[in-house]
Amino acid sequence: MVETNAGAFLLPGPVNMHPRVLQAMSAPAMNHRGPEFKEILSEIHGLTQYLFGTRGPVAVLSGSGTAGLEAAVSGLLRKQDRVLNLVNGKFSERFHELCQVFTTPTALSFEWGTAVDSGKVAAALDSGDFHAVTLCWNETSTGLTNPIAEIAKVVKDHDAFLIVDGITAVGGLENRMEAWGIDALVTGSQKCLAAPPGLSAVALSKAAYESLHADTSFYTNLKAHADALAKQDTPFTPAVPLFLAFREALRMLKEEGLDNRIARTRRLAEAARAGFDALDLRLFPDRRFASNTVTAVRYPTGLDDAAFRKELREKRGTVVAGGQGPLKGHIFRIGHMGICSFEDLEAGFQAFETTLARMGHITVR
Amino acid sequence: MVETNAGAFLLPGPVNMHPRVLQAMSAPAMNHRGPEFKEILSEIHGLTQYLFGTRGPVAVLSGSGTAGLEAAVSGLLRKQDRVLNLVNGKFSERFHELCQVFTTPTALSFEWGTAVDSGKVAAALDSGDFHAVTLCWNETSTGLTNPIAEIAKVVKDHDAFLIVDGITAVGGLENRMEAWGIDALVTGSQKCLAAPPGLSAVALSKAAYESLHADTSFYTNLKAHADALAKQDTPFTPAVPLFLAFREALRMLKEEGLDNRIARTRRLAEAARAGFDALDLRLFPDRRFASNTVTAVRYPTGLDDAAFRKELREKRGTVVAGGQGPLKGHIFRIGHMGICSFEDLEAGFQAFETTLARMGHITVR
Numbered sequence: 001m002v003e004t005n006a007g008a009f010l011l012p013g014p015v016n017m018h019p020r021v022l023q024a025m026s027a028p029a030m031n032h033r034g035p036e037f038k039e040i041l042s043e044i045h046g047l048t049q050y051l052f053g054t055r056g057p058v059a060v061l062s063g064s065g066t067a068g069l070e071a072a073v074s075g076l077l078r079k080q081d082r083v084l085n086l087v088n089g090k091f092s093e094r095f096h097e098l099c100q101v102f103t104t105p106t107a108l109s110f111e112w113g114t115a116v117d118s119g120k121v122a123a124a125l126d127s128g129d130f131h132a133v134t135l136c137w138n139e140t141s142t143g144l145t146n147p148i149a150e151i152a153k154v155v156k157d158h159d160a161f162l163i164v165d166g167i168t169a170v171g172g173l174e175n176r177m178e179a180w181g182i183d184a185l186v187t188g189s190q191k192c193l194a195a196p197p198g199l200s201a202v203a204l205s206k207a208a209y210e211s212l213h214a215d216t217s218f219y220t221n222l223k224a225h226a227d228a229l230a231k232q233d234t235p236f237t238p239a240v241p242l243f244l245a246f247r248e249a250l251r252m253l254k255e256e257g258l259d260n261r262i263a264r265t266r267r268l269a270e271a272a273r274a275g276f277d278a279l280d281l282r283l284f285p286d287r288r289f290a291s292n293t294v295t296a297v298r299y300p301t302g303l304d305d306a307a308f309r310k311e312l313r314e315k316r317g318t319v320v321a322g323g324q325g326p327l328k329g330h331i332f333r334i335g336h337m338g339i340c341s342f343e344d345l346e347a348g349f350q351a352f353e354t355t356l357a358r359m360g361h362i363t364v365r
Numbered sequence: 366m367v368e369t370n371a372g373a374f375l376l377p378g379p380v381n382m383h384p385r386v387l388q389a390m391s392a393p394a395m396n397h398r399g400p401e402f403k404e405i406l407s408e409i410h411g412l413t414q415y416l417f418g419t420r421g422p423v424a425v426l427s428g429s430g431t432a433g434l435e436a437a438v439s440g441l442l443r444k445q446d447r448v449l450n451l452v453n454g455k456f457s458e459r460f461h462e463l464c465q466v467f468t469t470p471t472a473l474s475f476e477w478g479t480a481v482d483s484g485k486v487a488a489a490l491d492s493g494d495f496h497a498v499t500l501c502w503n504e505t506s507t508g509l510t511n512p513i514a515e516i517a518k519v520v521k522d523h524d525a526f527l528i529v530d531g532i533t534a535v536g537g538l539e540n541r542m543e544a545w546g547i548d549a550l551v552t553g554s555q556k557c558l559a560a561p562p563g564l565s566a567v568a569l570s571k572a573a574y575e576s577l578h579a580d581t582s583f584y585t586n587l588k589a590h591a592d593a594l595a596k597q598d599t600p601f602t603p604a605v606p607l608f609l610a611f612r613e614a615l616r617m618l619k620e621e622g623l624d625n626r627i628a629r630t631r632r633l634a635e636a637a638r639a640g641f642d643a644l645d646l647r648l649f650p651d652r653r654f655a656s657n658t659v660t661a662v663r664y665p666t667g668l669d670d671a672a673f674r675k676e677l678r679e680k681r682g683t684v685v686a687g688g689q690g691p692l693k694g695h696i697f698r699i700g701h702m703g704i705c706s707f708e709d710l711e712a713g714f715q716a717f718e719t720t721l722a723r724m725g726h727i728t729v730r
Contacts, residue, residue, distance in 0.1 A: 026391040198604025237429040239563025
C-alpha cells in the first residue's frame with residue numbers, strides 16, 4: 001500500500017524505538033524473582049532517578065501512564081481530600097475524571113490551547129482548602145507546555161501537594177522537580193524515552209513518599225511499587241520484556257545525556273514550527289507556550305482530517321495523530337521526542353508538502 | 366556459569382515462549398489507534414473467547430493477572446458487598462487481601478495443600494448473605510487444583526457471583542465456564558498461553574457484565590476494557606508489543622487445539638508425578654487434587670532450597686521455583702503448562718537427578 005519507504009512515524013507516542021530497544025525486548029523468558037532480574041531492576045532504579053533528576057523514591061509500574069497517574073492520586077490522596085485539577089486539554093480532563101474516582105476534585109478550566117494561568121490558580125487556592133493540585137505539564141492533545149515552574153511556586157506557597165502528569169514532558173523538557181517542588185511526577189515509557197508502551201514511572205518527593213497509604217488501590221499501590229523497586233523487586237509479576245526494553249532505552253538516554261536530549265528535542269521543535277510556518281499552516285496552541293515534544297497544527301479550511309491522514313499513511317508511509325475531543329477534524333499533531341531525528345522530521349515534512357499539494361491545498365514551489 | 370545447555374526453564378510462570386511469539390513482540394512502533402491495531406484487537410477478541418470457551422464479553426488489560434483480578438472484583442462489587450474468599454494457598458490469600466481493598470470479605474480457610482471443601486462452602490454461604498465468592502481455581506503456590514465444578518454448583522445454588530482466579534488454569538485445565546456458572550474468570554498471559562507476562566484477560570457471564578460499575582477503579586475499569594475490546598479499541602494506551610505476542614501465542618494455541626493442549630498438559634503432569642515418584646520425592650498437595658499445570662514437591666530432609674536451586678540454575682541451566690510464605694524452604698515447584706514439551710521435562714528431571722546425587726540426596730542408579 002505504501003508507495004514510498006521515505007515516510008516517518010511521527011505520533012506523539014508511542015514513538016519510534018531503536019533496534020537496540022526492540023532487540024532487548026525479545027529475550028527468552030526470565031525468572032522475575034531471580035538474581036538476573038534483580039540486577040536489571042537495580043540498574044533501572046538508578047537510571048530512572050537519572051531520568052527524573054532525583055535521588056528520591058521512584059516506582060516503575062507494569063501499566064500505561066494512566067496507571068502511574070492512578071498510583072500517584074490514589075496513593076497520596078483519599079476520597080474526601082479536596083483536589084484542584086487544572087484542565088486545558090484532553091489529558092488534563094482525563095486526569096480530572098481519574099480524580100473523581102479517588103478524591104473530591106474541582107476543575108479549574110482554561111480554553112484548550114491556552115496555558116494554565118498561575119494567577120487564577122492562586123485565586124482558586126486562596127478560596128478553598130485544597131489538599132493537592134494536579135497539572136498536566138505538557139498537554140499532548142493541544143501541543144502546549146504549561147508554565148510549570150510558576151504554577152509549582154503558587155502551589156507550594158499554598159502548602160498543597162503538586163501531582164504532575166509529565167507523560168510527554170519527562171526526558172524531553174527541562175525538569176527541576178526538586179527545585180520547583182513537584183511531589184509526584186509521572187511519565188510513560190513510550191514517549192520521550194522511546195521505549196515500548198506499557199510501563200509508567202513515578203518519582204516522589206520525600207513528603208509525598210511519607211504520605212503514601214494503601215486504602216484505595218491494589219494493583220497500582222504506589223508505596224508497594226516504590227518500596228519493592230528500592231529492594232530490586234516488584235509487588236506483582238512485572239511485564240519482563242518491557243522492563244528489558246525500558247532499561248535499554250534508559251541506557252541510550254544516559255549515553256546521549258539528558259541535557260543533550262532535551263536540547264535536541266528543542267531544536268527539533270523549532271524546526272517543526274519553522275516547517276509549518278513555511279507551509280502556511282497555523283499552530284494550534286498559543287505560540288508562547290508551544291510544546292517542544294508535540295506540535296499541533298490547524299488544518300486549512302476544507303482539508304479533511306481522515307483523507308489527509310489516510311493519504312499520508314497509505315501513500316507516504318507517514319503516521320501522524322489527529323485531534324481529540326472537540327479538536328477532532330480541526331488539527332493534526334506530530335511528536336518529535338525520544339529518538340526522533342532531523343531526518344525523520346524532514347521525511348515527514350516532505351510527505352506533508354506532497355500530500356497537501358496533491359489534495360490541492362498548497363502550490364508546489 | 367552454566368556448564369550445560371541441556372537445562373530447562375520450568376517456572377510455574379513466566380514460562381518458555383516460542384520464537385514466533387518473541388519475534389512478534391519485537392515489531393516496530395505502531396499506531397494503537399490506527400486500522401492495523403484495530404485488526405489485531407479484533408483477532409485477539411475472537412481468540413480470547415476461544416481460549417475461555419465463551420461467546421460472552423471478554424477484556425484484555427495491560428497489567429499482570431493481579432490487574433485482572435482487581436478489574437473483576439472492583440468492577441463487580443462495591444465496598445459494602447459481603448464476599449466469601451476461599452483460601453488455601455498464597456494466591457488465594459492475596460485474592461483475599463485484594464478483596465479487603467474493594468469489598469467486605471470473609472476468609473474461609475483450608476490447610477495449604479488440601480482442596481477447598483464444597484460442603485464447608487455451602488455451610489458458610491448458608492450462614493451469611495454473601496454477594497460473591499472468590500476461588501483460586503489452581504493454587505500455584507501448592508500445586509493444587511480445587512474442584513471447581515462442585516464449588517461452582519454450591520455458589521450457583523446460593524445465587525452468588527463466582528469470581529475465579531484462573532491464572533494458571535485457563536488454557537491448561539478443562540474449562541466449562543458457562544456450564545459451571547463462573548461469572549468472572551481471570552487469566553494471565555504468561556502461564557498456559559506461553560505469552561510474555563504483562564497482560565491479563567477476564568471473561569464474564571452475561572449477568573456479571575450487566576452488573577459492572579465504575580465506582581472503585583479507573584485503570585482497571587472492567588466495563589471500559591470489555592466495551593473497548595468489543596469495538597476493537599482500548600481505554601488507555603495498550604502495551605502494544607505484548608498484544609502482538611499475545612495474539613501470536615493465541616494463534617499457536619488454536620493451531621494446536623485447546624483440547625489437545627489440555628490433554629498434553631495432563632500427560633506432562635502425569636509424567637512429572639511419575640518422575641518425582643521415581644526420585645522418591647513426595648508431592649506436596651493432596652495427590653487427589655494435584656495440579657496438571659504446576660507440580661509442587663517436598664524437599665527431602667536436610668536438602669537446602671537455596672543451594673539446590675542455585676546448583677540447578679548455575680550448573681544445570683535449569684530454573685524452578687521455590688516455595689512461598691510458610692512453604693519457603695520446604696518445597697520446590699515446576700510448571701508444565703504452555704508450550705512445555707516432554708523434552709523440556711526430561712531435561713529438567715536429568716538436572717534434578719544429577720543435582721540431588723551431587724548433593725548426596727540420592728544414589729545414582
